[in-house]
Each structure stands twice: as C-alpha cells, then as structure tokens.
Amino acid sequence: MTDKNDERGQPHRFVGPGNRYELLRHHDSGGMGDVWEAYDRNLDRSVAIKFLALARLAGVHPGGEREAKMRELFIRESLTMAQVSTPYVATIFDRHTGDGDPFLVMEYIEGDSLAAYVGQTPLRLERTVHWSRQIAEGLAAAHDKGVVHRDIKPGNILITADQGDVRIIDFGLARFADSTESYSGAGTPLYTSPERCRFDSGDERSDLYSLGCVMYEMVTGWPPFGDRKSESAALAHAHQFKQPTRPSAQASGVPRPLDDLIMKLLAKKPDDRPRNARVVIQTIREVERAPEVVDGSPQSPVGRETPHVNTGYVNRIRETERRVRRLTFEHGGTHDDVVAARAELAELTGISGDARGAAELYDRLGHDCGVWFGRQDRRSLDAFEGMTRWIEGRGMH
Known part of the structure; x- marks a missing residue:
C-alpha cells in the first residue's frame, strides 16, 4: 500500500485470515471508520470492507477493557445484521474481529447513493414511489429480525447502477456507535426522529420517521426542516416541536395518498406514525397503479389530477x-x-x-x-x- 493509505490507519494490502481480502480502493472515511473496495481471493468476487476505528470510537478510554467490550458488541451486532435477508439491504458476507480494527465484509454495490439524486429539485414521482417502497421493504425485513437502522438517510441508501434498485447499507452500526463515548446517538440531524433527538434509543418507528424525511426530500427537493448548513441544535428543535409544511404545498402534482403518508410518517409521537413498515408498503402500493399496456402502448391517459403513480x-x-x-x-x-x-x-x-x-x-x-x-x-x-x-x-x- 502507499503511504497515503497507511495514513488512513490500514497499512496492509491484504487483510483477514490467510490474507483472504485484497484492498483495492479507498472509498470513504467517516466517524465510524473507513470503507474499501476489496477482492475476495477465495470466492473471486468484489466486496466492500468497512473497518471500524476502535481507538477513535472508544473516546477517552481507548484500549484494554473498553475496546474488548466494543469488540463483543460488534460480534453480537454483526450476527444480528447478517440475519437480514432481502434484495433491498446490502448482504453481509463475513466479519473479522481479530487483531487490529474489526471489519465487516459486505456486498459490493456499483452505483451512487440516493444523496446524488436528491437536493433542490423533486424526483419524478414514479422514481420516488418505486424507491420508497423498496426502502420500506428493506426496513420491514430488518425490523422482522429485530434490527433497527437508526440512521436512515440518502447517504445510506445506494441505488444500483444496473437495475436502479435500492440497497440500504450500515444496518446496526448506529446502535454500535450509540454505545461509544464519542457519539451522541442522535444520528444524522436532517433525518433524525424527535425521540432520537432526545437521545432515546428509538425503535422501528424511528426508522419510519427518517424514511418520511427522505421521502419528503424526494418529493419536494428539500428535507422537511433546514438544509445541510443548518445547525444541529436548530434541526433537533424543529424535529421535536415544529410542524412540517405539507409536501403538496411545496411541490405540485403530489398524489394526496402520498402526501398523507409522508405527513403521517413525520408525526412527532411514534404512536401516531404507521404501526410498522409493512403498513407503509401497503399504503405505497395503493398509490401505485398497475400498468395497462398493450403492444408497448399505454391504454389510457393519466391527467394531472389522477392520484396514482x-x-x-x-x-x-x-x-x-x-x-x-x-x-x-x-x-x-x-x-x-x-x-x-x-x-x-x-x-x-x-x-x-x-x-x-x-x-x-x-x-x-x-x-x-x-x-x-x-x-x-x-x-x-x-x-x-x-x-x-x-x-x-x-x-x-
């Protein structure tokens, strides 16, 4: 590896038992650690490896018992995350908890995050509805296994380059971060539920609130509160106490059922939100309309007042x-x-x-x-x- 890569804290080109994984390209650095594209030499495939920076996450008490407890938590969380099986959540293939920073080995996904698609201008409705349902499908599968994401945001939702489908990444890592001394547990401020803003652990309905924030941005071009320059404290106050403007008041042509669903997802109290992700899926399906196409030609026009996509x-x-x-x-x-x-x-x-x-x-x-x-x-x-x-x-x- 080059010295530049060494500075990122990963001095070896090959990692894992028997040097199974060859690190190819550094993708991203964050508070949790670093993400690399790698090559699995045993199974001849590309993978993504996420290293967790233990020393950084341990805060003022690095090393020794503190890091040992964090490794134990990582083992438990990775076992739980690996049980989630759905086309809409990135698959976990392997983990390593030996010497050095622990890491997860995940499905490598070609494509951009949803963050590359949203911002300032609304997405087309057919794309918004399609991706929203897939995100809800991924959440439902995870919630069925007792796994709550706690940091749903455009940056954690990848869109595959080949089929244009959703893959949610970083399931369970927010809970791992919550246990460290260097994290507040509040998640990403633009998309954080009111209860998470109060540093409660939250449950699956916290993910649904964050989904509502993401859907709001897809429909209108902007999150429900603030923007990326807003102060975290101001955003936390807005999530807890300010009522969002209806999406239909921000952008024309939003079907009423979709408008109502987003507002319900953004309810301040968890009990006022949809009961679970499967309820969200059903509501989105009611917004969709089965295609009526014969010989490649649509059979009926859709006017601007039609409440379906x-x-x-x-x-x-x-x-x-x-x-x-x-x-x-x-x-x-x-x-x-x-x-x-x-x-x-x-x-x-x-x-x-x-x-x-x-x-x-x-x-x-x-x-x-x-x-x-x-x-x-x-x-x-x-x-x-x-x-x-x-x-x-x-x-x-």
Whole structure:
C-alpha cells in the first residue's frame, strides 16, 4: 500500500485470515471508520470492507477493557445484521474481529447513493414511489429480525447502477456507535426522529420517521426542516416541536395518498406514525397503479389530477434516459434523434402519473430547442405544446 493509505490507519494490502481480502480502493472515511473496495481471493468476487476505528470510537478510554467490550458488541451486532435477508439491504458476507480494527465484509454495490439524486429539485414521482417502497421493504425485513437502522438517510441508501434498485447499507452500526463515548446517538440531524433527538434509543418507528424525511426530500427537493448548513441544535428543535409544511404545498402534482403518508410518517409521537413498515408498503402500493399496456402502448391517459403513480414505467423510463445519454454522446444534443428521445422521455414521465415532471421535461426541451433552432421552429413549438398539455391535465395526444 502507499503511504497515503497507511495514513488512513490500514497499512496492509491484504487483510483477514490467510490474507483472504485484497484492498483495492479507498472509498470513504467517516466517524465510524473507513470503507474499501476489496477482492475476495477465495470466492473471486468484489466486496466492500468497512473497518471500524476502535481507538477513535472508544473516546477517552481507548484500549484494554473498553475496546474488548466494543469488540463483543460488534460480534453480537454483526450476527444480528447478517440475519437480514432481502434484495433491498446490502448482504453481509463475513466479519473479522481479530487483531487490529474489526471489519465487516459486505456486498459490493456499483452505483451512487440516493444523496446524488436528491437536493433542490423533486424526483419524478414514479422514481420516488418505486424507491420508497423498496426502502420500506428493506426496513420491514430488518425490523422482522429485530434490527433497527437508526440512521436512515440518502447517504445510506445506494441505488444500483444496473437495475436502479435500492440497497440500504450500515444496518446496526448506529446502535454500535450509540454505545461509544464519542457519539451522541442522535444520528444524522436532517433525518433524525424527535425521540432520537432526545437521545432515546428509538425503535422501528424511528426508522419510519427518517424514511418520511427522505421521502419528503424526494418529493419536494428539500428535507422537511433546514438544509445541510443548518445547525444541529436548530434541526433537533424543529424535529421535536415544529410542524412540517405539507409536501403538496411545496411541490405540485403530489398524489394526496402520498402526501398523507409522508405527513403521517413525520408525526412527532411514534404512536401516531404507521404501526410498522409493512403498513407503509401497503399504503405505497395503493398509490401505485398497475400498468395497462398493450403492444408497448399505454391504454389510457393519466391527467394531472389522477392520484396514482404507475411504477410499471420505471424500466422504460430508465432505458429511455440511457438512450438519451447515448445518442447525445454519439450525435450531440441538437440531433433530431436526441430531441425525439427527450420528448419520448417527457411523455413516458407524464403517462406514469407525473404530469409535473412531464411538463418540466418538455419545458426544458422547448427552451433548448429555442436556443438551437429558434422559438418558432417546429421542434420548439412541439415541446411547448407538450408542456401545455400536461400542465392542463390533457395528457397524451
């Protein structure tokens, strides 16, 4: 390893019994420790390794009995975390608790965190509903095993590059951090439940509150309280005492059932939130609408007042997004094929139930075409006509 890697506290290129894991690339550093991409030489696969910085976490009493107790806690927590089995939670393959910092060996996931998708502008509704249900599915599977995350936030939700599905990471590590002297137990302030702000341990309904914060940000573009520059104390006060503005008041086109669900998740008292994650899943499914497609064509238009989101279009929308990027790379943004693909993406977005998203995509396309070809060009006029259709709720041609 290079000296730079040595400075991160991991001087060996190979770790684990028999030097099973080869460290390849440092991914991230945080208060808990470091994350590496690694190669499992026994099973010929990529894995992610998360080292826990014991000396740092032990606070003012490092070494000796303190670190020994933390190792014991790590063993118990890792056993519990490994029991969670669902496509929406990163799988734990192995652990190491011998000499040096203990570490977890987990599924390596290609993709970005949800944090790369949220912020300032709303996500399309079909994507919001699809990912929200998958997060709730992951939480339900973990809660069934008695595992509470305690730090649900966009940074702990990965989106796979291949299928665009959710993988929740770092289950159980917040509880481990709670037991250390260097952590307050409050989690990430923007997404922390009122009870966790009071340093209570919380239960599965604390995770549901945090899910509500994440869903609020997906729908509106902003967390329910503050932003990333806000002081932790101010955020804690808001979570405990301030009522959030309804998402539908912040962004147009939010289906009422989704609006109501987010507000219920953000209830100050745990007893006023949904009973468990499975109730959340059922509510989200009521927001979804099964696709009605014959020969690849939708059978009925979806206007702006329709209170459902058709997640059956998720894959078609992702494929169209990829096609837009590929064509743009091959031909440049002004090519007619790119313009046509962008119009198709806007139309699919509207058909999925997101009239607002369709109008925004058409509006952006219209402005681009106006710059490239002139505002009276057919391509500009067609795009603005599409925008008007979805604003007025007239949907498809």
